[in-house]
Amino acid sequence: MSLLALAAFALGAVELAEGAPGRAPSLAAAPKRPASGATGTPAPHSEPPPRLRYRPIGCVASGPVADRTHGPRLREVALTFDDGPSIYTRSFVQMLRAQGAVATFFMIGDQVSDGYRSILREELRNGDALGDHTWTHPNLTGSSAGAVRSQLASTKSRIAAVSGYTPCLFRPPYGSYDSTVVSVARSLGLDTITWEVDPADYTLPGSGAIAQRVLAQTQRGSIVLSHDGGGPRLQTLAAYPRIIAALRARGYRFVTVPQLLGLRGIYRECRRDCEEAAIEGRPPRGSIVRPG
Numbered sequence: 001m002s003l004l005a006l007a008a009f010a011l012g013a014v015e016l017a018e019g020a021p022g023r024a025p026s027l028a029a030a031p032k033r034p035a036s037g038a039t040g041t042p043a044p045h046s047e048p049p050p051r052l053r054y055r056p057i058g059c060v061a062s063g064p065v066a067d068r069t070h071g072p073r074l075r076e077v078a079l080t081f082d083d084g085p086s087i088y089t090r091s092f093v094q095m096l097r098a099q100g101a102v103a104t105f106f107m108i109g110d111q112v113s114d115g116y117r118s119i120l121r122e123e124l125r126n127g128d129a130l131g132d133h134t135w136t137h138p139n140l141t142g143s144s145a146g147a148v149r150s151q152l153a154s155t156k157s158r159i160a161a162v163s164g165y166t167p168c169l170f171r172p173p174y175g176s177y178d179s180t181v182v183s184v185a186r187s188l189g190l191d192t193i194t195w196e197v198d199p200a201d202y203t204l205p206g207s208g209a210i211a212q213r214v215l216a217q218t219q220r221g222s223i224v225l226s227h228d229g230g231g232p233r234l235q236t237l238a239a240y241p242r243i244i245a246a247l248r249a250r251g252y253r254f255v256t257v258p259q260l261l262g263l264r265g266i267y268r269e270c271r272r273d274c275e276e277a278a279i280e281g282r283p284p285r286g287s288i289v290r291p292g
Helices: 003-018 089-099 114-125 145-163 179-187 207-217 234-249
Strands: 053-059 076-084 103-107 129-132 223-227 265-270 288-290
Touching: 076 089, 076 234, 089 103, 089 114, 089 234, 114 129, 114 145, 129 145, 145 179, 207 223, 207 234, 223 234
Parallel strands: 076 103, 076 223, 103 129, 265 288
Antiparallel strands: 053 265
């Protein structure tokens, strides 16, 4: 064997000895770099975004420039409560929710303080509607257009500021109005609403009499007047579970005045900024839904 071949043989033997027995050595694999952000502990669980909800923010007036006393003669009825908010309003809201019914609350602007913010939002969350009942509850008949506008516009703005809901309905105090009142209301985006059923609950005739009067007068499409403010209202509060049960047994469905008259509600999509006023489920068909 030549010296050159012998040297080559010796070099190969040395390399084989440094490797694993019986096989040639191989380059060691480079250590794997951990994935970006990996620390050896499980990645934190990401919370899914809150579900999409819908917050009522108003409605759109429509229909004739005239007083509305009832809706289409369907088997529906709209309960309404005037002269709040008051110390009784929350009890009315809770009663309606317990009975599975909704109503429309016509409010006096001077009484809509920040202290009632949570109650107004609870009304919206329950599916109730809010309406304008002037700033100080005057008889508007014969008033100037400017005086009427001041009473209505200030109340509409106040309700919107406290509740986040802009009304499209106005109820004249005492049901008293003239063409100037109706015209100014419509210019402010407000339909004028009175009623078809009046149990005169403000006279405090007793809960039995209030219930009997409502049940005797109600027909398909009726708008029913009662009060959650303006005086002691425990009789009215006590009468309504019986009224609701009896009308439901007759096949009536309870709706708000905007729903009764086919007015379009306006809703805003929300997730975290619903302000405790979002409804359950989706808005009624035909509603205006704005992005959050």
